[in-house]
Amino acid sequence: MKLELGKVRIDDVQFGSETKIVDHVLYVNAQELCDLVLQDDRLTDCRVELAHPGESIRITPVKDVIEPRLKMEGPGCVFPGIMGKVTEVGQGLTYCMDGACVVTVGKIVGFQEGVIDMTGPAAEYCPFSKTQNVCVVIEPRDGLETHVYETAGRMAGLTAATYLAKALRDQTPDESIVYETKPLFEQAAQYPDLPKVGYIHMLQSQGLLHDTYYYGVDAKNFIPTLMYPTEIFDGAIVSGNCVAPCDKVTTYHHEHTRARRRRCARCACWIARSSAPASAPMPSSAFGTTRLSRGIWIGSSSGSSRP
Numbered sequence: 041m042k043l044e045l046g047k048v049r050i051d052d053v054q055f056g057s058e059t060k061i062v063d064h065v066l067y068v069n070a071q072e073l074c075d076l077v078l079q080d081d082r083l084t085d086c087r088v089e090l091a092h093p094g095e096s097i098r099i100t101p102v103k104d105v106i107e108p109r110l111k112m113e114g115p116g117c118v119f120p121g122i123m124g125k126v127t128e129v130g131q132g133l134t135y136c137m138d139g140a141c142v143v144t145v146g147k148i149v150g151f152q153e154g155v156i157d158m159t160g161p162a163a164e165y166c167p168f169s170k171t172q173n174v175c176v177v178i179e180p181r182d183g184l185e186t187h188v189y190e191t192a193g194r195m196a197g198l199t200a201a202t203y204l205a206k207a208l209r210d211q212t213p214d215e216s217i218v219y220e221t222k223p224l225f226e227q228a229a230q231y232p233d234l235p236k237v238g239y240i241h242m243l244q245s246q247g248l249l250h251d252t253y254y255y256g257v258d259a260k261n262f263i264p265t266l267m268y269p270t271e272i273f274d275g276a277i278v279s280g281n282c283v284a285p286c287d288k289v290t291t292y293h294h295e296h297t298r299a300r301r302r303r304c305a306r307c308a309c310w311i312a313r314s315s316a317p318a319s320a321p322m323p324s325s326a327f328g329t330t331r332l333s334r335g336i337w338i339g340s341s342s343g344s345s346r347p
Contacts, residue, residue, distance in 0.1 A: 041130045041220065041270045041271075042108070043114075043133075043134060043219050043220075044217070044219075045217050045219065047106075047215040047217070048211045048212075048214060049064050050064060050139040051139065052092070052172060053140055054066070054090070055070055056069060057069055059204065061062055061208070063334040064206065070087070071175070073088055073174075073200055074088060077176060077178065080192055080199075082181055082189070083178050084174065084180065088176060089145075089175040091175055092173075096159055097337075098156070098158070099157075100145070100154070101153030102145060102154030103153075104144045104292065105142070105156075105316050106291045107141055107175075108140065108142060108197065108201040108205035109149040110135045110210070110289065111274065112135055114129070114132015115129065116128065118154065118274055119201075119202070120255055120277060122195075122198055122256045123202050126255050126256065127275035129270075129275070129276055130268045130272075132270075135208040136216070138214070139171055141292060142201045143173045143176070144178070144193050144200075145173045145176065145178070146192075147180055149186050149189065151284065154284075157264075180192060182338055187249065190280060193282070194279075197290075198278065203326065219266050219269070219273070219278070238323050239269070243259040244281055245260045249281070249282035249283045249284075251280035252278070252280055253277070253279075254276060254277055254330075256278075272294055272295070273295060277292040279296070
């Protein structure tokens with residue numbers, strides 16, 4: 041497979057009457073975005089907040105982080121099996137927003153939920169303190185079971201990312217990178233003197249809100265599978281990690297897997313999964329959102345109070 045990834049640099053994000061990209065600034069029509077998210081009747085409220093690097097902002101509880109991408113040429117769509125039909129992706133032309141992310145934020149489920157500090161000592165340890173973040177803050181319907189809420193939150197983030205990605209259509213990439221992986225034996229014959237490498241991409245899949253999805257299918261439901269590395273860059277793998285601590289793997293991490301940075305696109309890539317199922321239900325928690333001194337908070341107030 042051969043995939044060209046076109047990077048459109050985003051230096052700032054602002055609210056606007058129309059969702060578009062002008063001079064490396066992403067303008068977001070918040071009302072349009074929220075209207076799309078709230079088509080899901082499992083959610084009762086949605087608002088959009090913006091967080092920029094260096095601002096005194098703490099984003100919590102973070103459910104997922106997603107880089108908006110748009111399929112320009114080639115079969116399928118970004119996030120296949122979820123945002124479109126199950127079609128093998130990983131070839132053609134895909135545009136991405138380099139420097140902008142969708143951050144899904146919502147009512148807390150467990151104390152291990154994610155935190156992003158946009159400034160301060162902790163910001164040095166989080167890659168998302170350096171990105172322009174469109175935070176989609178959602179409220180679930182009363183009485184919604186936690187696994188149903190996770191599904192709704194996951195869909196809200198992917199819906200928002202797909203909506204924003206449409207602004208890429210009329211852009212010219214600032215940088216383009218081509219990745220190509222030929223069929224396994226053909227690739228091996230082309231480089232006979234190089235060692236043969238297989239990359240095992242582990243997917244957290246122990247259940248109870250620690251899940252990952254491949255073409256929309258829960259990884260617990262299939263055996264290790266051979267795939268092309270470029271499929272990952274088109275969103276074939278989506279995070280469902282909800283109640284995960286410092287080891288939370290977001291959808292963004294899959295989109296930016298180190299296999300690509302190290303040019304392992306020459307290798308076959310295997311998907312593997314955790315074989316250790318969870319055996320006890322995850323307790324709910326009233327641990328809530330916080331804000332930095334002299335800063336603002338982005339998050340859900342449900343089940344908590346502002347400090």
